[in-house]
Each structure stands twice: as structure tokens, then as C-alpha cells.
Amino acid sequence: MASITIRDVTKSYAKSQVVHGVDLDIASGDFVVILGPSGCGKSTLLRMIAGLEEISGGEIAIDGTVVNRLEPRERGCAMVFQNYALYPHMSVAQNIGYSLKVAGVPAAERTQRIQAVARILELEPMLDRKPAALSGGQRQRVAMGRAMIREPKVFLFDEPLSNLDAKLRVQMRSEIRKLHRRLNATSVFVTHDQVEAMTLADRLVVMNGGRVEQVGTPGEIYKRPASRFVATFVGAPAMNILEGVVELDGLSLLGGSRRLPVPRVGLPVGAKVAMGIRPEAVRLVAPGSQGALNATVDLVEELGAGRVIYVDLDGAAFSVVTSETVHPAAGATVGLKISPDDMHFFSSETGARLDVFKASMPVPAH
């Protein structure tokens, strides 16, 4: 078990900088998930922790020891790769035990530890097989075993589940979670799949363009996204964003064509803001109801448990998740009811969250 401290870490390649000053504290035993779109530098950051990539600037410390200049093997990290990276010519047992062999652990002890790991991962029947004779999920487990056997201080995962089919991914997800509970080793898990991120993380790190946008528990990040990027990136379907201007008694939306009553405490009149609302926080009401926005239904997506209704709001796309038994047909007009408590505000310029003091005072409706 170990804590990881990342201080102002940057990474530059010959022509471009891809990680811009990342600061991160990972507590001992935490399961941290780094989430971000493709190309945002997640893998690069992870690989800098692992020692596979040189650190251009800043400092990474594991358990208080700065590891910038240490070889991967000296850092006490184990890594699970996206494509598993199993040695094709070695059997499962040899794959799992290779790091011990390199470390000079005697054969008897090696066998015993391989057996123990194989038992946990249910790999015992296939220890003599080559990776080519395994299914995707089994290969994944071998890769996990190879990391586990070293009893590392830190587990690093780079999108280890992205090559599995949906069902297996869910299953491996819970196995990784169980394993973490059992070993309680500090883990850093990189993914661009937000469901994976939300379900696995003790703490979630959202990255974008080589910067950390927000760090927090999955709940915090869902409920209080720190930026417009985080708001739209986390949650599916994505949060609806409507551009607007703050007025004395509300919000003028979409170039003035719509108005919404909002608590404007803390927002200066005339400020340009982006108002965000989660699709699942919008309620469908009869068109023309008081305080509701009228919109035209574009498309209805059936999810089984509920449905996603895509509507058109004066040209702006907007989605609503509903589990109610309303069946609006495409082309129908519906009313959208948005509670002020569910609104998020972001600066139109910087995208940063604007904190609104949500007084529960009666707001005059329009």
C-alpha cells in the first residue's frame, strides 16, 4: 500500500506539450479512476507513474519517495495493459510467474505463489495453456494475475476492459472491484468509459486536454461538475446546455426566444452564462403549463427501463430521460419543466462553474 503524490507534472514531446501541470494526491488504498476523452493524456500520465515514460517536469512520489529517476521495477508498480501484453510463447503459469523468475525467486516458492494467484482468479485449470488458447476474459485475468503476483504497492490499469464484450466488461468490473477490496492496494485506473469510471472509482479524476478538470467522488462530480466540460462529459445522455443571459427576473435563453425563472443570486445581471440541466432532471408536462418550455419531439429512444426523448428547442437539441408512461410521438409538442434547484451554471467564456446561492425563495414565474 502506498500513497502517490503528483506535483505539477508536465509531459512534452518534441513538438507539443500533452500534459500541462497536473497535481494529484492519491491516498493509500484508494481506487482512483482517471476519466477523459481520447487523447487527453490519461495514458501518458499513467505511464509516467509507471516509469515507462519520462517525466518532463514536476515530481511524482510514491510513498514519499520521488520516483522520477527510478526504473519501473524499482517503483513497486504493476500494470495491466489494454491489450493484455501477455508473452505469447509462455504458458499462463510462466506469464504470471515471470516477474518472480526475473527477481530470482526460487522455483518452489514461485509455483506456490502462482497457484495462490491462480486460485483467486480461477485460472487453475488453464495454467499450462498458452495465451492464444484463452478467451478474452481469461487473458484479462492472466494479465491481472501477472500484476497481482508481485504484491505491488500500486496497481496501474490502462483501459484493461476495453477489448471485452459488454457483458464480460461488467463482470470483470465487479471482479476488479472485489479484488481491490481484498488486496486494498492503491490503484489507478484509466478509462474513457464513464460508466466504468463511475462504478469503480473511490475518487474520480476528470481530465481534458492534458489538464485535470475536477477531482472528487463520482457522486460529487455528477452533482456538482466543476466545469462545462465535466458536466457534459460525465453522465449519459449528456447534460443539456442552453446559452443564456442573466436578467433581473430570470434567464433569457437562446437569444431571447425563451425565458426561465431562475434564482439569480450571485449572478450579475447581463452575465452570459451556460445553463446546464441533466436530461433525467427534466420533467415532461402538458404543453403550455406554467413555467414550462414548449418543445417539439424529434425522436424517441426506447431503453426498456425508460426512454430518451430528443426534443427541438428553437433549433437547440435537448434530451429528456423519462421513465413515465408518457408516449409522445415524434412531431408532438411537449412542455419541459425545469426546477431551478437542478440547474447548473457555467461561465460562457471560461466554462467554469458559477456558484449560485439557491435560496428557496418563491420565484415569480412567467
Added chain:
Amino acid sequence: MVERTPILNFITHLVLFLGFVLAVAPFVIVAIAASHNLKDVNDVPMSLLPGGDFWVNIKTAWTTANLGPKLLNSFIMAAGVAAGKVVISALTAFSIVYFRYPGRTFIFWLIFVTLMLPLEVRIVPTYAVVANVLSPYQTILDVTGLTWLIEKVSGVQVSMSFGLLNSYSGLILPLIATATGTFLYRQFFLTVPDELTEAARMDGAGALRFFIDILLPLSRTNMAALGTIMFLWAWNQYLWPLLITTDQSHATAVTELKQLIPNVGGAPEWHIAMAGTLIVMLPPLIVVVAMQRWFVRGLIATEK
């Protein structure tokens, strides 16, 4: 797209068959000639029905040219070249693909250039070096005036000499230093996924460990392919062994075949020459047949 129609099938097989006949016909004629006696082999045209003297001719060829020791020499040389080539190529390709160091590109191009300068082109300087391996160093000393200095100071005349003529090393070493194998390995190493290298690093394996434990086992088929090709190539070398083996003890089978070829004024013993050829052809044939399965897989190099 691969089309499969009976007519196309027939045509492809016909083409293959013609090619086969073309390739194998000279071989058959050699074998038939080797079975005739002196009179029949000189008939014009030579009878294409096999004669009855095959084993007699083989025996005569074997003893006349003293092929036993020569075949052994050839085998040592070819095996040495093949093994040396496999080792040297793997190491150079490993260095070029997996390490970043100053001058790497320069070294790469140096190796590349040797492709354009085969042994035949640089045979005179190569001969000079093999005749005295230390001559380049002697030259350096001479040119820089160090020889003179040392002689003045210590009274000792520096003259280094270490010749490789008439030795197995002299036969083998100059044939090892070529680039083809390096490129074959380089292509293969480039297809090995980076993640594998990184996994090995995470497992604590250093460069050499990775090379021995991971890369070499993965390139087994490449080694077999390269080894086979180089064995054949070295076995068939003529010019180089001819040049540096002034003494019978190190002559190779291929060069010694000339003893069997009838001289002007000698009896036209072509049946003996053909029998000798057959004997000398046999070992490479055995190697190819034995290695064929590996060899083909290594050249297509899809197995990873």
C-alpha cells in the same frame, strides 16, 4: 480476390507443373549422367535412360576428390556462417530497434551500405585484412608515426601480424558481416508490440533479459529461416574459399569439385563430375527439407 474456377485451377496447375519441370530437369539430367559409364556419357545425344554405374561413379568421385574431409570443411563453414549470422543479426537489429543512442541512424546506414558492397566487391581489402587481421591497426600506427616513436623510445619495431588464411575463422568471419539478416530481424522486431516490451520492463526484466527471454523465443522461426538461407548461401560460396584456402586441409567441397571436372587432354569423365556434384548437393538439400516447415513460417512472419 481469389477466384476458384476449374479452368483457372487447371491453368495455375499447368503453370506450376511447367515451372517444376523446368527447375528439376537439369537435376534429372545430372543424375542420369552420373549413372552412365565413360562411353555412354559421351554419346551424342546422351541417352536419357539411366545407366547402371551410379554407385561406382559416386565411389570414384568420393575418393578422387577426397570429398569426406572437404564435406566436413564445407559443413563447418556453412554452419558457422549460419550460426554467426543468426547471432550477429539478432544483436545488431536489437540494438537498432530498441535503443536510442547518438549515432544510431549513422550505424543503421553503415549497415545498410554493406548491402551495396557485397564480398565480391571488396574482396581485395577483405583478403588483405584476413591475411593479417591486425594490419589496419599497424597502418594506424604507421601513419600516425607511432611506430617510429615507439622504435625510437624502446628500440622495438612494432609489427603486428595475425593471419587467418587457411583457417576456419578466415573462411567464416568475412561471410558473417553482411546486412540481410539484420534487416530481416529488424522487420520482425518492429512488429513486436510495444506493450510486450513495456510489460517486460514492468516485470523487472532488463534489456538483455528481455532479449533472451522474450525476443529470441518469439523469433525462432526467423532464426530458422535465416539460418537455412545462410547455410545454403555459405555452402555455395566459391570465390572466397578458393582465395583463402591455399592449403588442401581447409578446402571446401564446392571448390574441390573442380578436381573432378575433366582437364583439357584428360579423359572426358563427365559421369564422375556429375556424381560428385550430386554428393555436394545433398547436404543443403537435407537441411532445406528438415527446416522447410519453420523456414516458410519465418518468411511469412505472421505468427506473433
